[in-house]
Amino acid sequence: MTDKPSTLRYSVSLVTQGEHRFYSLTMPSDVLARTCYATTREEDALEGFQRVLDKKRAQDIADYIDAGLGTIPNSIVLSAQPEAEIQVLERGKTLQFVDAPRNFLIIDGQHRVFGFALAKSELRVPVIIFNGLSKAQESRMFIDINTKQRPVPNELLLDIKKLADYEDDQEKLLGKLFDIFNEAxxxxxxxxxSASSKRKGYISRVTFNHGVRPLLNLVSSLQTVEIYKILSGYIRSVIAAAQLxxxxxxxxxxxxxxxxxLTFPAVAQRLQxxxxxxxxxxxxxxxxxPMFERASSAKIGKSGNSPKVLSQIFEEALKPKFTI
Structure with missing residues (x-):
């Protein structure tokens, strides 16, 4: 005779929004990790997570939790399955369910739950539980949440990280350089x-960082103002030469x-x-x-959307013609 699974109880509030009613509560992260799933129910819960989700992103969440760096206040959205045997007790103030794997399908928050499973630490997590949804309703809700919520633009995140004093050394240097180029x-x-948004016809923080970051090792011994002076001189000469x-x-x-x-190291070496x-x-x-004189417009036009190909065209044109 097998033992009957134990049950868990949590205080809840019943919330009505539009045509749906759901329960709002908090649950320990380890309970979420062992009772939730994100793929077909026939698969192992943890391995199922690993197959459909980004393990690196989840590990970053786990490391964040274990380091005690802050909070994750966003609610995990779940759909209770029949096997959870949900019951509402004490005049609607307590929710009871079976403590067993695959009782809740994750509609939103898969990476957070996977992160909880990887973390060594535990924390209390806000949770929303829908009960009695059909498979079609679960699917529609997943689509609604994952298409109507817009992520914060990377450009704005970089700007906010500066305000939050949340940058690493490279990000701080890139931020200072961007501000000088933007204001001097x-x-x-x-x-x-454009400092906080992506705008056509403007260099965003993301584009600037992608362009300048590969050069930081070359200028690591220089002060920020010296780096600006060198790079601004280079960019100024590029604009003038291309126009000429x-x-x-x-x-x-x-x-x-x-x-x-990307062409800057080769140009700087030639200058030396x-x-x-x-x-x-x-x-x-x-x-x-001379580099722009030798680089044909046809080749430049064929570089497409590849910075590396464009750099290779310029580096080839940079080489002086050798004659005896």
């Missing part, structure tokens, strides 16, 4: 940057900006060979002007 009166990108040689490029285009920045470590605007121009 001598900046070649003045009036061309009649090459139609737009520095605010994400592919172009990133391709130009010719002029030593004198990173003046004029010296940069002396290097990039």
């Amino acid at each position: 009166q001598d900046s070649p990108l003045l009036g061309m940057m 040689q009649g090459k139609s490029i737009s520095i605010v285009d994400p592919t172009t900006f990133r391709g130009i920045m 060979q010719l002029f030593g470590k004198e990173y003046s605007d004029q010296n940069f121009f002396e290097v990039v002007n």
Whole structure:
């Protein structure tokens, strides 16, 4: 004779929104981890999570929980399955259900629950439980939640991370450089940057970071103002040389900006060979002007959306022709 599964009880509130009624409560994270599933019920719960979800994202959540860094106040949305044997007791103030795997289908919060399963620590988690939904209703609710909720733009997140003092060293440096390029009166990108949103015709923080981050190891020994001076001189010379040689490029285009920045190490190396470590605007121009002269418009146009391909075109054009 098998033992009957134990039951769990939690205080709840009944909430009505539109045509749906649901229960609002808090549950321990370990209970969520062992009673919820996110894939077909025939699969092992934890392995099922691993197959359909991003384990790295879930591990980041687990690490965040174990480090005690903050809170995760967003509610997990669940649909109770018949096997949960939900009962409402004490005049609707208490919810009882069987403590067993796969009792709740996760409609929203899969990565958080998977993170709870990976975490060593436990915490109390806000939960919403729907009861009696059909499979069609579960599917419609999943679609509604996952299509009508818009994520915060990456550009705004970077801006907010600065306000929250939540940046790593590289992000802090990139943020300072972006602000100087965005605000300095001598900046070649003045009036061309957008700090908190993605806008056509402007360089966002995300585009700027993608372009400049690969260069940080080259300039790690320099102060922020020195880095700005070198990079602004380079960008200024690129804009001038492209215009002089009649090459139609737009520095605010994400592919172009990133391709130009990927070319910087080769340009800086060529400049050193010719002029030593004198990173003046004029010296940069002396290097990039022949580069734009040799780079054909046809090849530049065929780079598509690949910064790497565009950089390869420029680096090839950077090489002086060898004759005897």
